[in-house]
Amino acid sequence: MRTSIATVCLSGGLVEKLHACSDAGFDGVEIMDADLIGAMESPEEIRALCARLGLSIDLFQPFRDLEGVADDVFADNLRRAEAKFAVMERLGADTILVCSNAGTATIDDDDVAAAQLGALADAAAKRGIRIAYEALAWGRFVDDYRHAWRIVQLADRPNLGVCLDSFHILSRGHDPAAIEEIDGDKIFFLQLADAPALDMDVLSWSRHHRLFPGEGDFALTDFLAHVLRAGYTGPLSLEVFNDTFRQTDVVRTAGHARRSLTWLADRTAAANGWTDDLLGEPQVARGIDFIEIAGADLTAVDETLERLGFAFGGRHRSKRVRLWTAGEARIILDEQVRDETPRLTGIGLMVDDADAAVDRAVALGAPAAFRRTYAGEQELRGVASPDGTVVYWSDRPADTSWITEFEGGSPGSGACESGVVDHANVGYRWQDFDEAVLFASSVLSLTTQSSADVPGPQGLVLSQVMRTEDGVVRLPMNLAPPTAPVPDRHVAVRCDDVVAAARAARAAGLDFLRIPENYYDDLAAQFDLDPDLLAELRELDLLYDRDGSGGEFIHFYTPTIGGVFFELVERRGGYDGYGAASAPVRLAMQRRASASA
Incomplete structure (x- = not known):
C-alpha cells in the first residue's frame, strides 16, 4: 500500500507540511498550488526536499474551469495550463488534477468537453504529464464520476484518465459500484475523505467538514473495495478540507491522518477476505479491567471511594499505588506523579490476546507506553491515546493477574458488592x-x-x-x-x-x-x-x-x-x-x- 496526502490537509507552510508528512510515514504528497505559491522555496528546492525526505510528488492540483467554454476562453485556459505545466516540470510532478468546470462553463456538450480535454492532454503529453479529470460534486455540467468517465473515453487520450474522490461521489449519493466498470489503468488517482452526515450545501460541506477515514458516516471500506476491484494500483491519498485540521499541530495531524489510512486499508482487506490484512484481527474488549487515577495526593479520592462502599484492595508491593474495588469495578490510585490535580490517566481493557492488541495499536501509530515492572509482576503493555491517557490490555484471569500484586486489603461496606x-x-x-x-x-x-x-x-x-x-x-x-x-x-x-x-x-x-x-x-x-x-x-x-x-x-x-x-x-x-x-x-x-x- 502506497500512501499520499494533500498538503491542504495540514497547517503551516509547505516545508513544515512536507517534513510532517515524512515523519508520519507517508510515501508521497499532493502539492496544492496555493501552498507552492505561498512558499519562498523554488519548485526545484521543493523537489529536492521531497527527494531527501523520501516523498514522491504524486499530484499537482488543482487546475480549475477548463472545459465547456467558448473557443476564446479555452485558448486562454490553454495558456494558463502551459504555465502550470512548466512549474510541474521544475517540481518533478507528472500528474495534474483537473476539476470539472464549476465557474465558467457555458456549453453543456460532452463532445466540446472531450475535445477541449483532449487538446489539454495533447499539450501535456509533450511534457510527459498526465491529466486526472475529476467530477466535482458542484460541477456546472459534470458532477458525476460516471459522466466524467464517459468524457474521458470520448476524448480517448492515453495520458487522460479520471481522479476518483470519495467525497464528491458519496456526498451526492452516487452509487460507487460502477467504479468497477472503469478500466483500472485509467483511474489515474484516488482521493479519500470521510464526512459527517449533514444537511447543507455540498460546497460548504466539502470545504469545512471533511474528516479522515473512520471519523465520519461514509461507507469508505465499500468505496475503496470498488476502486481496488477495478484494478487501481496507485496511492491511497487523503484530501481533507477541515477548519480544525488546518489549525492544529502539523506533526500530530499528519500522524493522525496516516493512522486513518492504515485503518481503512486494514478494514477493507478484512471485509473482503483479502490476504494482505495489515494489522491482524481486532481485539474486541471483554470488559474494563481497571480505571487509573493519578495525582500527587489522592487522599480525598480514597475517602470518596470508601464512603461509596468500595473495598480497599491493598497497596502495591513495589509502587506508590493503591487499589479500591467494588465487585468487578477496580480503581487504581497512582501517587507516583508530581501533578497535584487528580485526573483519570489510564484505562485497562480485558481482551483475548493482549500482545495482539498492543501490536495492532502500535502498527496504527499509537506510541507504546512505558510502565516499570519488577520481577514477578505482570507486564501490562499499553499505548498512549492522543491526549496522553494510557490504554492497557490484559488477557490473564483475575487470580493470576496484576491484582495479586496488591497486599493488605480489607472488605468494604457491601453496598457495592455487585459493582x-x-x-x-x-x-x-x-x-x-x-x-x-x-x-x-x-x-x-x-x-x-x-x-x-x-x-x-x-x-x-x-x-x-x-x-x-x-x-x-x-x-x-x-x-x-x-x-x-x-x-x-x-x-x-x-x-x-x-x-x-x-x-x-x-x-x-x-x-x-x-x-x-x-x-x-x-x-x-x-x-x-x-x-x-x-x-x-x-x-x-x-x-x-x-x-x-x-x-x-x-x-x-x-x-x-x-x-x-x-x-x-x-x-x-x-x-x-x-x-x-x-x-x-x-x-x-x-x-x-x-x-x-
Whole structure:
C-alpha cells in the first residue's frame, strides 16, 4: 500500500507540511498550488526536499474551469495550463488534477468537453504529464464520476484518465459500484475523505467538514473495495478540507491522518477476505479491567471511594499505588506523579490476546507506553491515546493477574458488592475530538452508538458514545465548546440497588452533588412517578430518566476532586442510555460548586 496526502490537509507552510508528512510515514504528497505559491522555496528546492525526505510528488492540483467554454476562453485556459505545466516540470510532478468546470462553463456538450480535454492532454503529453479529470460534486455540467468517465473515453487520450474522490461521489449519493466498470489503468488517482452526515450545501460541506477515514458516516471500506476491484494500483491519498485540521499541530495531524489510512486499508482487506490484512484481527474488549487515577495526593479520592462502599484492595508491593474495588469495578490510585490535580490517566481493557492488541495499536501509530515492572509482576503493555491517557490490555484471569500484586486489603461496606464499571466519561478540547474518535474506533475497536448536544452553562457540549457492540465497554466522549475548559472526566459504576448504595454513602458522610428542587418538580411533570419514589429521589439528590420502552436509569454524582468525579448508576428494564436529559442540570450544579469552592 502506497500512501499520499494533500498538503491542504495540514497547517503551516509547505516545508513544515512536507517534513510532517515524512515523519508520519507517508510515501508521497499532493502539492496544492496555493501552498507552492505561498512558499519562498523554488519548485526545484521543493523537489529536492521531497527527494531527501523520501516523498514522491504524486499530484499537482488543482487546475480549475477548463472545459465547456467558448473557443476564446479555452485558448486562454490553454495558456494558463502551459504555465502550470512548466512549474510541474521544475517540481518533478507528472500528474495534474483537473476539476470539472464549476465557474465558467457555458456549453453543456460532452463532445466540446472531450475535445477541449483532449487538446489539454495533447499539450501535456509533450511534457510527459498526465491529466486526472475529476467530477466535482458542484460541477456546472459534470458532477458525476460516471459522466466524467464517459468524457474521458470520448476524448480517448492515453495520458487522460479520471481522479476518483470519495467525497464528491458519496456526498451526492452516487452509487460507487460502477467504479468497477472503469478500466483500472485509467483511474489515474484516488482521493479519500470521510464526512459527517449533514444537511447543507455540498460546497460548504466539502470545504469545512471533511474528516479522515473512520471519523465520519461514509461507507469508505465499500468505496475503496470498488476502486481496488477495478484494478487501481496507485496511492491511497487523503484530501481533507477541515477548519480544525488546518489549525492544529502539523506533526500530530499528519500522524493522525496516516493512522486513518492504515485503518481503512486494514478494514477493507478484512471485509473482503483479502490476504494482505495489515494489522491482524481486532481485539474486541471483554470488559474494563481497571480505571487509573493519578495525582500527587489522592487522599480525598480514597475517602470518596470508601464512603461509596468500595473495598480497599491493598497497596502495591513495589509502587506508590493503591487499589479500591467494588465487585468487578477496580480503581487504581497512582501517587507516583508530581501533578497535584487528580485526573483519570489510564484505562485497562480485558481482551483475548493482549500482545495482539498492543501490536495492532502500535502498527496504527499509537506510541507504546512505558510502565516499570519488577520481577514477578505482570507486564501490562499499553499505548498512549492522543491526549496522553494510557490504554492497557490484559488477557490473564483475575487470580493470576496484576491484582495479586496488591497486599493488605480489607472488605468494604457491601453496598457495592455487585459493582462493575458501567462507563468512563472522557472530555476533549475541540481540536482533539476527531482524532480521539478515530483512536477509539481504530485502536480500541469501538463503534459509534449515539451523539447528542447537551446544553451547558458555557455552551453546547457534544457527547459522542463509543462502545463495544455488547455494551461491556462504553466511552462517552465529551467535546467542550471552544471557549470552555475541558470537561472533567468521571467513572460511572453500576450496581444492583443504587438507592441503597446512596443511603449507605450518605450515612458514611459522603456529600453528593446537590440537585435543585426545580429538577424534581420537572420530573413530576415529565413522568407519572410514584410519590414515594419521587420523595426518595429528592431526599438523596438522585437523578432519574426513563426511555420509551419503560427502562429506567437512576444515578447520583460525587463532588469533583481535581479533574475527576464518580457516578453510581442503576439500569432497570434494559435502559441503555446515560441520562442525557439530566446532564444540563449536572453541568450547571458542577459549575456552581466549582465557583463556590
